[in-house]
Amino acid sequence: MIKSSENIVISVNELTKKFGDFTAVNRISFEVKESEIFGFLGANGAGKTTAIKMLIGILKPTSGKANIAGFDIYTETENVKKNIGYMSQKFSLYEDLTISENINFFGGIYGLSDDEIKNKSEELLTKLKFNEIKNNLVSSLPLGWKQKLAFSLAIFHSPKIVFLDEPTSGVDPITRRQFWDLIYEATNNGITVFVTTHYMDEAEYCNRISIMVDGEIEALDSPINLKDKFKLNSIDDIFYLLARKSKRKE
Amino acid sequence: MKQLKFFIKKEFYHILRDKRSLLILLGLPVVQLLLFGFAITTEVRNAKIVVFDNSKDNVTQQIISKIQNNKYFLIDKTIYNQSQIEEVFKEGKIRLAIIFPNNFQNDLLHNNKAQIQIIADATDPNQATTLTNYVASIVNDFQQELNQQSKIILNIKTEYRMLYNPQLKGAYSSVPGVMGMILLLISAMMTSISIVKEKETGTMEILLVSPMKPWFVVVSKVIPYFVISIINVATIILLSVFVLGMPIKGSLLLLSFSTLLYIFCALSLGILISTVADTQQAAMIISIIGLMLPVVMLSGYAFPIANMPNILQWISNIVPAKWYIIIVKSVMLKGLGFEDIFDEIIILTVMTILFLIISIKRFKVRL
Numbered sequence: 001m002i003k004s005s006e007n008i009v010i011s012v013n014e015l016t017k018k019f020g021d022f023t024a025v026n027r028i029s030f031e032v033k034e035s036e037i038f039g040f041l042g043a044n045g046a047g048k049t050t051a052i053k054m055l056i057g058i059l060k061p062t063s064g065k066a067n068i069a070g071f072d073i074y075t076e077t078e079n080v081k082k083n084i085g086y087m088s089q090k091f092s093l094y095e096d097l098t099i100s101e102n103i104n105f106f107g108g109i110y111g112l113s114d115d116e117i118k119n120k121s122e123e124l125l126t127k128l129k130f131n132e133i134k135n136n137l138v139s140s141l142p143l144g145w146k147q148k149l150a151f152s153l154a155i156f157h158s159p160k161i162v163f164l165d166e167p168t169s170g171v172d173p174i175t176r177r178q179f180w181d182l183i184y185e186a187t188n189n190g191i192t193v194f195v196t197t198h199y200m201d202e203a204e205y206c207n208r209i210s211i212m213v214d215g216e217i218e219a220l221d222s223p224i225n226l227k228d229k230f231k232l233n234s235i236d237d238i239f240y241l242l243a244r245k246s247k248r249k250e
Numbered sequence: 251m252k253q254l255k256f257f258i259k260k261e262f263y264h265i266l267r268d269k270r271s272l273l274i275l276l277g278l279p280v281v282q283l284l285l286f287g288f289a290i291t292t293e294v295r296n297a298k299i300v301v302f303d304n305s306k307d308n309v310t311q312q313i314i315s316k317i318q319n320n321k322y323f324l325i326d327k328t329i330y331n332q333s334q335i336e337e338v339f340k341e342g343k344i345r346l347a348i349i350f351p352n353n354f355q356n357d358l359l360h361n362n363k364a365q366i367q368i369i370a371d372a373t374d375p376n377q378a379t380t381l382t383n384y385v386a387s388i389v390n391d392f393q394q395e396l397n398q399q400s401k402i403i404l405n406i407k408t409e410y411r412m413l414y415n416p417q418l419k420g421a422y423s424s425v426p427g428v429m430g431m432i433l434l435l436i437s438a439m440m441t442s443i444s445i446v447k448e449k450e451t452g453t454m455e456i457l458l459v460s461p462m463k464p465w466f467v468v469v470s471k472v473i474p475y476f477v478i479s480i481i482n483v484a485t486i487i488l489l490s491v492f493v494l495g496m497p498i499k500g501s502l503l504l505l506s507f508s509t510l511l512y513i514f515c516a517l518s519l520g521i522l523i524s525t526v527a528d529t530q531q532a533a534m535i536i537s538i539i540g541l542m543l544p545v546v547m548l549s550g551y552a553f554p555i556a557n558m559p560n561i562l563q564w565i566s567n568i569v570p571a572k573w574y575i576i577i578v579k580s581v582m583l584k585g586l587g588f589e590d591i592f593d594e595i596i597i598l599t600v601m602t603i604l605f606l607i608i609s610i611k612r613f614k615v616r617l
Contacts, residue, residue: 086456086459090451090452094264095451096268097264104256105257108253109253109457109461110460
C-alpha cells in the first residue's frame with residue numbers, strides 16, 4: 001500500500017484510540033505527501049493531541065494502522081523516532097540551560113557526531129541571529145525566540161517529518177509570521193510538516209488541512225477546495241460550521 | 251553511550267545551577283549529622299544539680315568533688331536550704347538533687363552501709379534516668395576506690411555495663427539514623443523530583459519521542475544522584491569517625507557494599523514515586539509523608555521498634571531504612587560480618603527488585 005507511491009510519508013488507516021468507553025480518536029484515515037504542510041485542525045478535545053501521540057510513538061493505538069516515513073508505528077517505533085521531530089504544546093527546552101547547551105544536548109541525544117553538532121549549531125545560531133547570546137540561559141529569552149529555537153531543535157537532526165502541536169499558541173502575530181517562514185524553509189529542505197493550530201489564518205498557510213470533530217475527520221482537502229465545497233469564504237467559517245456539530249463538551 | 255554522556259552533562263548543569271538544591275544535596279547531610287551528633291543528643295551535659303551535705307565529713311567531700319569534676323554536672327552553690335528543694339525543682343532551676351544524711355561517714359565506715367538520696371526531676375524521664383545513672387556510677391566508682399584503699403570489703407556493688415555505647419554517646423545511635431535518612435532523602439526524593447520536573451515542563455515528552463529508550467532516560471537521570479549519594483556517604487563516614495569519634499569495628503568494605511545496596515533501593519523508590527507523581531510538589535509530598543515520616547517514626551532510629559504496638563511493628567518491616575540502620579549498627583558498632591547481616595541484605599535486595607518491577611509496569615501503563 002505504501003510502497004506503491006514513494007512520496008507518501010504518513011499513511012494512516014482506520015486509526016483508533018479508546019480510553020475505556022471513550023473513543024478519543026475514531027477510525028481516522030489520511031495520507032500526507034513529502035514536503036507537504038499538513039494542517040491538523042480541531043476544537044479542544046477533538047482528539048488532535050491523542051492522534052499525534054499515536055503517530056509519534058508515545059501512545060499505543062487501540063486499532064488501525066499507521067506508517068510514518070515508511071515504518072510501522074507498532075513494530076518499528078525505533079525507526080519512526082529516528083525519522084521524526086516533535087515540538088509539543090508546552091514550551092519544552094531546558095530553561096536553566098544556555099542556548100548552546102540545549103543545542104548540544106538535543107544534537108547529542110539524537111546521536112549526531114561532535115563535528116555535526118558543531119557545524120550545525122554554528123549554522124543555526126547564525127540563522128537565528130543568536131550568536132551573541134548563545135551563552136544566555138534560555139529562560140531569559142522572549143517566548144517567540146524560544147519557540148523559534150524549539151522548532152529549530154525539533155528539526156536539528158534533519159528528520160523526514162516534523163510534528164508540531166500548536167507551536168504558536170501565545171505568540172504575537174509578527175513572531176508567528178516569522179515562525180511560519182521557518183516552517184516554509186523546512187519544507188523547502190524536504191521536511192514534511194504536520195501541524196495542529198488554533199489560528200485559522202495559519203490554516204490558510206497549509207497545503208492541505210483536515211478538520212477533526214469528536215475524534216473523526218469531518219473534512220480534508222486544500223484550503224481552496226474546502227472553501228469551494230462548503231461555499232464559505234474562510235476556513236474560520238468552515239471550522240465553525242463543523243465544530244458546532246460536536247456533541248462533546250469541552 | 252555517547253547519548254549517556256550528553257545526558258549526564260545536562261543533568262549536572264541542572265544540579266549545579268540550582269543553588270538551593272545543591273545546598274540541600276551537599277550541605278544537608280553535614281548539617282544534619284552535626285546537629286544530631288552534637289546539639290540534639292540524648293547525652294546530658296552541664297545539668298544543674300544541687301548537693302545538700304548534712305554530714306560534711308571527709309567522705310562526702312570526696313564524693314562531691316568527684317561530682318564537681320564531672321562534665322555532666324554543674325553544682326548550683328546558691329541553694330543552701332533544704333526546705334527550698336521543692337521550690338527550685340518547680341522553677342526548673344535544677345534537674346537533680348543529691349542529699350547526704352547525717353553521719354554519712356560514720357555509717358559507711360562502721361556499719362559498712364550508707365545511703366545517699368537522689369531526687370530527680372522526672373518530667374523528662376529519659377534525662378532523669380540518665381542523670382541518676384551518672385550519679386550512681388560516680389558513687390560506685392568511689393566505693394571501689396575506697397575498698398582498695400581501706401582493705402575493708404564493702405559489699406555494695408553495682409555493675410554498670412553499657413553494651414556497644416559505654417559512654418552512652420548520642421552520636422552512636424544518631425549516625426546510623428542520619429545515614430538512613432539522608433541517603434533516602436537525596437536518592438529518592440531528589441531523583442523523583444528531577445524526573446517529575448521533566449514530566450511537568452513537557453521535556454519528558456520530547457525525550458520519549460527521541461530515539462533514547464525510556465529506561466535509558468531514567469538511568470541517565472539517576473546516575474548523577476547516585477554519584478552525589480556516594481559523595482555524601484563518604485562525607486558522613488569521615489565526619490562520624492573523625493569529628494564524632496564513631497568507630498568502624500566491622501569491615502569498611504562491607505559497610506560500603508551495603509550502603510551502595512541501600513542507595514540502589516532508595517533510587518528505585520525514587521523512580522517508583524516519579525511514576526506516581528505528576529507534579530514536583532506531589533513528588534515532594536509523597537517523599538516526605540511516604541518516606542521521611544516512616545524513617546523517623548518507624549525505622550527504630552528515634553523510637554525503639556520493640557515498644558511499638560504490633561501493627562506498627564509490622565509496618566516497620568516495610569521501611570527499608572529499618573534494615574539499613576540495623577546493618578550500619580551491626581557493622582560499625584558491633585563489628586559483625588557478612589553472615590550476620592545476610593538477612594537484612596536479602597530483604598533490601600528483594601525490596602529494590604520489587605520497586606523496579608512496579609516502576610517498569612507503571613511506566614508502561616502510561617504509554
